[in-house]
């Protein structure tokens with residue numbers, strides 16, 4: 001299965017989500033996982049390097065690919081249970097190429113206007129890629145949500161913006177928690193730092209919601 005964590009907005013939590021999903025599948029599901037880092041800033045490659053230098057953490061494979069990566073991804077996916085692609089807006093070609101072959105495209109967005117402004121363009125890109133990859137399941141996930149109860153409306157409004165463009169939005173969200181940043185710095189994941197903590201439960205909920213999705217349940221693009 002190929003999961004693309006993508007989107008154009010910087011800092012929305014793509015690398016963080018890709019890394020935590022990779023750990024969840026590798027550790028909790030005992031799957032063979034490959035991470036593909038398409039970001040020239042090498043955020044995920046750096047994280048993997050720290051991780052694979054720590055013998056207490058199970059190692060995860062990672063490669064860097066840029067540009068026209070469709071055929072590379074198609075051949076890699078045959079050798080792994082999960083290929084998780086971390087792809088930002090800097091490499092637009094790689095983002096489109098990965099969208100044209102991924103089983104799941106998951107796009108993190110913060111409940112902020114600047115992130116939500118990217119929704120129409122992402123919908124446009126998704127519907128183009130859906131023509132060559134009709135089995136693709138695309139979802140937004142709202143990340144770094146404020147936890148104050150009086151801010152809950154923002155989360156609902158963000159979900160409504162996504163739904164209004166006819167794209168699935170996950171029920172599961174992530175809240176703004178320091179443990180995401182702290183785990184990243186150590187080459188670790190929130191699931192390893194505190195397996196029953198709130199952040200771990202958020203990541204598990206996202207992963208399980210993805211796995212439960214069926215192509216038929218989703219909105220048809222036309």
Ligand SMILES: Nc1ncnc2c1ncn2[C@@H]1O[C@H](COP(=O)(O)OP(=O)(O)OP(=O)(O)O)[C@@H](O)[C@H]1O
Pocket residue numbers: 009010011012013014015016017039043088089143144145174175176177178180181182184
């Ligand atoms: N739910 C969260 N709560 C708090 N901090 C978070 C959360 N998710 C991600 N972060 C932090 O936000 C920062 C940006 O996240 P990340 O690097 O994953 O974003 P990105 O979308 O990959 O950015 P880029 O576009 O630069 O690749 C990181 O320091 C990360 O640890």
Ligand SMILES: [Mg+2]
Pocket residue numbers: 014015016039043086088
């Ligand atoms: Mg990133």
